[in-house]
Amino acid sequence: KSIRKCGSEAENMTISQIFYILRARWIIAISVFATVMALTGLYDLIAPRKYTATASIMVDVKSPDPVTGMVLPAMMTPSYMATLVDLLVSERVALRVVRSLRLNENPQLKQQWQASTKGRGDFDAWVAETIGKSLEVKPSRESNIITISYVGSDPAFSAALCNAYVDSYISTSAELRTD
Numbered sequence: 001k002s003i004r005k006c007g008s009e010a011e012n013m014t015i016s017q018i019f020y021i022l023r024a025r026w027i028i029a030i031s032v033f034a035t036v037m038a039l040t041g042l043y044d045l046i047a048p049r050k051y052t053a054t055a056s057i058m059v060d061v062k063s064p065d066p067v068t069g070m071v072l073p074a075m076m077t078p079s080y081m082a083t084l085v086d087l088l089v090s091e092r093v094a095l096r097v098v099r100s101l102r103l104n105e106n107p108q109l110k111q112q113w114q115a116s117t118k119g120r121g122d123f124d125a126w127v128a129e130t131i132g133k134s135l136e137v138k139p140s141r142e143s144n145i146i147t148i149s150y151v152g153s154d155p156a157f158s159a160a161l162c163n164a165y166v167d168s169y170i171s172t173s174a175e176l177r178t179d
Contacts, residue, residue, distance in 0.1 A: 052151050053158035055166045059084060059144040081139045085146060087176075088137045088169050094128035096168035101160060103127050131161060 022029055059081065087093065098104050104124050113119075113126050136149045148165055152158035 048153055050151050050153065051155040051158045052149055053155070053162035054147060054149045055162045057088075057146045057148065057166060057169065059146060081144070081146070084173075085137050085139055087173065088146065088148065088165065089132060089135065090172075091125065091128055093165065093168045093172050094132050095124055096172060097131065097161065097164045098124050098127045100164050100168060103131070135161075135165065 103109060104127060109127055109130075110123065112130075113123050117126060131150075134151045136151075138147045138149075139145070140147065148162055150158050150162045150165070152161065
C-alpha cells in the first residue's frame with residue numbers, strides 16, 4: 001500500500017515543467033495579455049483626467065506670539081498641528097476661498113446648486129463644501145510642514161484653488177491671532 005499526500009506532485013514541479021505548460025498554452029497566455037493591455041488602454045482613453053495641485057505650509061512654532069511676545073508651550077504639542085489642520089479644512093477658510101476666487105459668481109455652480117438642493121440653503125456654504133471634498137490636508141509626521149493637495153479636472157483651477165487655500169489659511173490664522 002502506498003500513501004500519497006495531496007498536492008505532492010505540485011510541490012515537486014520544476015521550472016522546466018512550467019515552461020512546457022506555458023509553451024503548450026501560448027495562445028491562451030498571449031490572449032490574456034493582449035486583453036489586459038487593450039482594456040488598460042481603453043480605460044486610459046475613456047477615464048477623465050485628474051490633476052493634483054500641491055502646496056506646503058511651514059508652521060513656525062518657535063516664533064513668539066505677536067500679542068504677548070512669548071513662545072507659547074502649547075505650540076509645541078502635537079495637538080497644535082491638528083488644530084491648524086482643522087482650521088485649514090474649516091468652513092471659515094473655505095468660504096474665504098470661495099469669495100477670493102469668485103466661485104459664488106459662477107453660473108454653472110449656481111445651476112448645480114439649484115439641481116442638487118432645489119435652491120435651499122446657503123449657496124456659498126454649498127460651494128465651500130463641494131470644493132472641500134477634493135481637498136486633502138496632511139501634517140508631516142516629524143516636521144512642521146502641512147501639505148495641501150487638491151484634485152481636479154483642470155490643472156490651472158486646481159493650482160489656483162490650492163494657492164487660494166494657502167492664502168486664506170494665512171489670512172484667517174493672522175485674523176484669529178489678532179482677534
